[in-house]
Amino acid sequence: MQIEDIWPKYRARLKAFLHSRVSNAADVDDLLQEISVKVFTGLPDLKDPARLQPWLFQTADRTIIDYYRKSGRAQAHPDDLWYHRDNPETRQDLEGCVEPFIRGLPAETADMLMAIDINGMSQRDYAQAHGLSYSTLKSRVQKGRAELRTAFEDCCNISMDVRGNISDVQEKSANCKKC
Known part of the structure; x- marks a missing residue:
C-alpha cells in the first residue's frame, strides 16, 4: 500500500x-x-x-x-x-450505502449532496458556484438530507442512541439492494 x-x-x-x-x-x-x-x-x-x-x-x-x-x-x-460514541463498525457499514442512496435521489439533489457531503465542498462555495443564495442552499441541503434519511428508513431499521447517533442498522427486506 x-x-x-x-x-x-x-x-x-x-x-x-x-x-x-x-x-x-x-x-x-x-x-x-x-x-x-x-x-x-x-x-x-x-x-x-x-x-x-x-x-x-x-x-x-x-x-x-x-x-x-x-x-x-x-x-x-x-x-x-x-x-x-458512535459505533465505528456500524458507521463503516453505512458509508458504503450513502452514495448509492444519494444517487437514488433526484439528480439535482444528488449532485448537491455529493458535492457537499461526500466531496467536502462548503455550502457557501456550492451556493456561489450555482448562483444560489446561501440561505436557499441551506434549506435545500436540509431538505435533501431529510429525503436521504427517508430513503434509508424505507430500506433499513435504524436504531439511534439518546444522542441521535446510529447504534445499529438492520435491513428491512432482501428486496432493498441499494448498497
Missing part, C-alpha cells in the same frame, strides 16, 4: 468528515494536512489492508481530539465527545 494510491481515494471523504466536526474551513485544511503526514508515516505499520478505512478515520478522529485539546476548546474528556 502506497499513500499515492490511497490518498486520492480517501481525501475528499476525510475532508467531509473533518467539516462535520470542525467549523473553521482553514482548520479543516490544516488538519487534513496533518492527517496526511500521519498516514504517510503510519502506513507502513498497517498490517491488514482490510483495516485501512477504519484506521484512516480513527487517525482523523484522534487528530480532531488533539486539535481540540491544543486549542482549549474542549473542556470535556475526549471520551465524552458526542461524535466519539
